[in-house]
Amino acid sequence: MGGLMRIVDQLIARSNRLGADPANTNYAGGNTSAKGTDTDPVTGKPVELLWVKGSGGDLGTLTESGLAVLRLDRLRGLVDVYPGVEREDEMVAAFDFCLHGRGGAAPSIDTAMHGLVNAPHVDHLHPDSGIALATAADGEKLTRQCFGPRVVWVPWRRPGFQLGLDIARIQQENPQAIGCILGGHGITAWGNSSEEAEAHSLEIIRTAARFLKEHGSAEPFGPALDGYGPLPETERRARAAQLAPVIRGLASTDRRQVGHFTDAAPVLEFLARSKHPQLAMLGTSCPDHFLRTKVRPMVLDRPASAPLEDVIARLRELHVEYRKEYRAYYERHASADSPPMRGADPAIVLVPGVGMFSFGADAQTARVAGEFYINAINVMRGAEAVSRYAPIDEREKFRIEYWALEEAKLRRQPKPKALASRVALVTGAGSGIGKAIAKRLSAEGACVVVTDRNAEAAQATARELGNRDKAIAVPADVTDETQIAAAFAAGALAFGGVDLVVNNAGLSVSKSLLETSVQDWDLQHDVMARGSFLVSREGARMMIAQGGGGDIVYITSKNAVFAGPNNVAYGASKADQAHQVRLLAAELGAHGIRVNGVNPDGVVQGSGIFAGGWGAQRAAVYGVKEEELGAYYAQRTLLKREVLPEHVANAVFALTGGELTHTTGLHVPVDAGVAAAFLR
Known part of the structure; x- marks a missing residue:
């Protein structure tokens, strides 16, 4: 032995x-x-x-x-x-x-x-x-x-x-x-x-x-092409973030895909040289490569300095051409017993001066597809350096891509989770309700952009969710337009875009009307009313660019409809959020974007708001000990049950998980039953 x-x-x-x-x-x-x-x-x-x-x-x-x-x-x-x-x-x-x-x-x-x-x-x-x-x-x-x-x-x-x-x-x-x-x-x-x-x-x-x-020769990819060299890094990555949701939308025509972006040196060098169009058309050769990258990539034929609008228009034209060519490739080689065509969208999109966008059913598959194409670039470089790149012919590629054994392997894969291929951005996800929502969405297959004003808390949540294919952490203050735009850009570069937004960030100060200062009022409205507006606006921009619909969920509150004591700034800002749900549902429905809300109450355990002083203030209002506040809230409900962050996360999943596809403008109470907060 x-x-x-x-x-x-x-x-x-x-x-x-x-x-x-x-x-x-x-x-x-x-x-x-x-x-x-x-x-x-x-x-x-x-x-x-x-x-x-x-x-x-x-x-x-x-x-x-x-x-x-x-x-x-x-x-x-x-x-x-x-x-x-x-x-x-x-x-x-x-x-x-x-x-x-x-x-x-x-x-x-x-x-x-x-x-x-x-x-x-x-x-x-x-x-x-x-x-x-x-x-x-x-x-x-x-x-x-x-x-x-x-x-x-x-x-x-x-x-x-x-x-x-x-x-x-x-x-x-x-x-x-x-x-x-x-x-x-x-x-x-x-x-x-x-x-x-x-x-x-x-x-x-x-x-x-x-x-x-x-x-090998010194320039295997030929001389440099004027205007096709890499843009400066900051400009390059900004352009990539602008293009990513558009390209993801194109690559998701047949089925939604997760994206990945890289501006690795081999990609930029390849695209800067004169031979790249004809070499890219030859496609990859190693079976492992083109099974991930498809028979050939889609390549933008515009210089790096081309105006953004022109680039987007040309990408749309190229996508139509790519789909026609892929269907023709399938029809040239398919026989009566070939598996059905799996989709005609590109898995690899190359943009000179910017980099490579790769796509797959999940983030790992998308990232690995890009890594494989870098392998293919290295292979082309080596072959061209000493000879001429001559991959296996198209017929052989088709025989492997649509091999019955490969088809059987695909069919053995487990059924995708409910949120597979979705990308979520959750604000205030460093603790409490936001963290529970991020964990639930991730467990259901979504890639998650974890944002929080507290960078360490955001990073801790992202680490709990898994590696870079599962989640990224982006510190962001929801009151800052620039930081919000940067968070969505990070989601675009990491996963191709964002199509599920949860407005969860919040805080509260419990004071009577006469004790509430202008600063108290402004702070709570800046974070919840203004912050939700900024996040939803940026999310809607990205979802519209992708063209695949999406979800925006507001974590509002029972206080949006219930007039509680010593709570004017918080209650008013939550009411603002609640009406944003209705307004945006009416406006964004034409784009397939659903907007819904969740109204929690009494979520004490794990709550950043309650831990930050709100719990002590509310306990004083109700005349109970702070550690007994959760039980107090539970006893005043119809169900006599304490509400936990996970219960709110369950409601978010119920709204976004695929069963309520025809529901928008809805507010879901998660309060164990507070009759005074029933919606009328």
Whole structure:
């Protein structure tokens, strides 16, 4: 058992090291394997096994549960029943009959490669340097020039059982070889030990990179194009924030997408050079790349200094053309048994001088699509530096993009959560109700822009929600127009835009009319009445630019309709918010934007307002101890229940989660029943 665990531990450690470096392989790209012997629990005799990274896993984060474990004798026995390349897809289902034991991941399409290659340890990776040689017009000659007999060339073949047979045969014919370059695809290396396989993989990757550097031309993308160089950083990112919601709207024509923006140096350099239009049209080559990026990107053909209005108008024209061309591509190659077209919108949009906008069903998918296109740019650079970039042809790309096995993988994915692909911005989300709302929206699949005047509190909430693909924190004072605009711009750069806004930021000072100062009045109206107006205005601008509708929710109060004592400034500002709901619902409905409100009462636990002195003031008004205020509020309700921040968050989700699609202008009480606050 100790030897067996050592094999698995070594495989996982090797995988994690290789997967952690983007120079070796892209996210979720490639696979690794190890062979060894265990005892068959049925016969008690030794049995040879293959441990291989399963379908959909990522090398950098691979754990034992991500491995598929197969009996090697049964896997290799499939060679005798292989029906030929025209029916090789049938072999994937046969892998299930080779599995050993319970659990583990589903075997991937590359399983045959690992099982049939006669070496104890095998790595299949997608390094930029290796794919550059693999996609060069004379890649076979360059491979010999770069490696001599140590690394051999395998002509392009779609991943599958036949490719495994091809590599196994070439390995047998070239016993001196440590690995191969797979035409149009990537690399495969092998070794007698885990350390040797890893060393051989790194040798191929680094030798190829060194060869490209030493033999490559200085300007592989051609001379600089006048006017296509990067804008200054501040101007560049401001332009990106203006364009992001427009482009997200275009990319969401078939289904809503989350966006991601990058102005990484390789992107800006590529777009500044004369060859970028024709290279972009050739599309990507490695199957992992174009499955994420689509067959080719949409590229703006205007200089960086073009007026914003002209750029937006041209993007709309290009989008129409892109959709027509994509449909034509589908119709050129689709057969009677091809899966339906999945959508004709671009996954990658390139804007010279500004950067790249990438899209996907969630933030991680959008970000990774962009990372893959940077891989593709690096591949093009390498291939053009020593030869001519020549990716696999369009027909082969279609065969993989609309592969029945890929379609089956997509269908196995879990049903999206209710707010998947939505981007929410929540004000005052550093504590209390706002924090509970941010957590609920995130749990339901939304990306969240967490804003709060307290930067540390905003950051703490965002950290609780997860990584940058789940939430970002933006310090913002809702009374400041500039800060509000910056918060929405941050949402646009991180996620492509915002389509769900929650006006939650608030405060209160409990005083009688005669004790209420002008400063007290102005402060509460600035934060809640004026602040909600500023946030809603900026949110509406972005939603209208996206063209996909949206939601604006006001967290108002029972006090918007209930005349409580010593509460004139707070109650009046909440009444202002309540009427904003009605006014904006009437105005924004034409754009598909729904505006609703939630009227809480007595939310003491976790509340920033109550902790800031409001609780003590209200307790004094009602003649109870501050720590008993929540229970006091509960006892005066019809349901005799205390209202918690999570209950308000539930109402926000109910309004935005997809069931109340025809509801706008509504105020939902969350007060456990206060008869005096019933809406009339």
